[in-house]
Every structure is written in structure tokens, then in C-alpha cells.
Amino acid sequence: MKTLPLGHSGIDVSELCLGILPFGTKVDRETCFAILDAYYEAGGRFIDTANNYSKWHAGGVGTESETVLGEWMRARGNRDELVIATKVGFNRDDIGPSLSQETIEKESAGSLKRLQTDWVDLYYAHADIRADPLEETLGAFNKLVVSGAARAIGCSNYLAWRIAEARDLSKSRGWASYCCVQQRHTYLRPRPGASFGPQRSSNEDLLDYCREHEDFRLLAYSPLLNGAYTRSDREVPAQYTGAQTDERLATLRRIASDVRATANQVVYAWMLAGSPQTIPLTAPTTLEQLKENLAALEVKLSDEQVAELTAAGNP
Numbered sequence: 001m002k003t004l005p006l007g008h009s010g011i012d013v014s015e016l017c018l019g020i021l022p023f024g025t026k027v028d029r030e031t032c033f034a035i036l037d038a039y040y041e042a043g044g045r046f047i048d049t050a051n052n053y054s055k056w057h058a059g060g061v062g063t064e065s066e067t068v069l070g071e072w073m074r075a076r077g078n079r080d081e082l083v084i085a086t087k088v089g090f091n092r093d094d095i096g097p098s099l100s101q102e103t104i105e106k107e108s109a110g111s112l113k114r115l116q117t118d119w120v121d122l123y124y125a126h127a128d129i130r131a132d133p134l135e136e137t138l139g140a141f142n143k144l145v146v147s148g149a150a151r152a153i154g155c156s157n158y159l160a161w162r163i164a165e166a167r168d169l170s171k172s173r174g175w176a177s178y179c180c181v182q183q184r185h186t187y188l189r190p191r192p193g194a195s196f197g198p199q200r201s202s203n204e205d206l207l208d209y210c211r212e213h214e215d216f217r218l219l220a221y222s223p224l225l226n227g228a229y230t231r232s233d234r235e236v237p238a239q240y241t242g243a244q245t246d247e248r249l250a251t252l253r254r255i256a257s258d259v260r261a262t263a264n265q266v267v268y269a270w271m272l273a274g275s276p277q278t279i280p281l282t283a284p285t286t287l288e289q290l291k292e293n294l295a296a297l298e299v300k301l302s303d304e305q306v307a308e309l310t311a312a313g314n315p
Contacts, residue, residue, distance in 0.1 A: 244313025
């Protein structure tokens, strides 16, 4: 598996990141280990979790995903080979949304304990919690980087202007700054005014910011819309329905047929070949899903196909 630079962090990461949100809750321990092993054997080294995954699944508290990853790394003895990302901000129900210095210090220590490691490679602000001063949040993150508890910091569910504000503030203080954003991003475009609750979707402002700042990387979560591109039993979410949806879906499926790939695989290939180049998160719950997603890395789109996919449905 190829690697790509993670913004200005100096860290190279796998071009397909393994998201393990349902591990330890929806996905049992044996299957978790099998998926992690298969991803590792395919050359994957970039794994994404959070301090609240996944509190919304049946019986979940929010510590399960980090815990099972820590157990797998200990069993395999491979921590030094991996790039591990986790998050703070949305948090578990016993804490509530917060990016205060106290929360960041306490939760980072808890994540390290569950992950059975002395450091994380990438630590995200999981949300833009505006009740907490940005300077306090960034100062707390900088202390983690200085101490070695985190190698780099990123943000998630941020608007472009808030990313710019945060990075400017960090620069003015000589602090570590956000090197990437992980955002809801997929091939279909959200309709104007669509709401995702506390989550933020990519929009043209964010995409343009990432194009103009080569030291800043975009990562995509929920890129496959929970199977809506390929499964007849999964509808396209209402936030993505609109005048351009049918044309974009038709273009996606035609090009997928032309290159003998699934629509899911073409979505991944388009992200990796497009502008801004985007690292997709894959979140399989079975080995079969992982196999399909890994095969996307073999799909080669021409410049013309990338341009056609991007332009489809434009006014």
C-alpha cells in the first residue's frame, strides 16, 4: 500500500485509513482481530479510532474501540510500525462535549491507557466545541505534542474559516498546528442547507482551502454512505438527494462498469486521484468488505474519467 504525507506533520500514512468505530461493540473481538490482521498484511498501517467509539451501539460505553485496538497491538507487538489516530471532543456521555484543557489532559491519558501505548501519532479535535476558547484548546494540544504524548494534531467537523483561524493562532504562538481535517465527504454532494447534526460535511470552501494549502490534508469519513452506492436495501441519505444526484450516480456507475470495478471502489479511486487528493477511511465490519475496499487501490482512473466524475451534475 502506498503512503501519502499527512500535511506538514512529517508523518507518512497509508493511502487507505482503517476506521474502527464499531470494533468491540457491533464487531466482535475475533472479527476485529481478523480485519486488523488483514489490513496489516495488505500493507496498511494507518488506524483511526476515538475516545467515544462507539457509545451509541447496543451496550456500548465508548471505550471499546480503543481497548480492542490496544489489545491487538499488544498481541501482535507492532505498535512502532503503526500510525494511530484517536480523538477528543464529542466524548462519552459521562463527560459531554468538551475541548477544555482539563478534558484534553484527562482524556488523552485515558486513550493512551486503553491503547496501551505512550503516544498517539495523530490526535484530533473531534468537533469544534465553541464553548471552550480556541486558545485553551490549542494550548492543551501543543502541550501534548511538546511532551511527546502526540506527534501531530488534526481537527474534525470544522468549517474552513475556523480551521484557518486555528492555524493562524497556533502559528502566532509558535504552537503545533492542525495538519489535517477529517470530514464527512463522499462523491455525492449534499444539497444546500442539508444538516448532519453535530457533524460537518465538506463543502466547496473546505475543498478550496485544502487545494490551496499543500501542507494540510483532507481525510474522508463516511465516504460510502453506509453502502448506498451498491446495496439495493440502502437508500441515498436525504441530505444528498437533489437535482444533480441522479446524474452523478449514473456517471459513477457507468465509469465503474468501464473500469470493471464496483461503485464503492471508484469512489475511493476518485478521492485519491482528485483535487484535493483525499485519504478515504474504510470502515469494514467483515473481511469481505475489507477485501472489496482494498481492491479499490488497484483501480486506475484516467484524468478524463476523474474530470468527468467531478463535473457530473454541475449547473
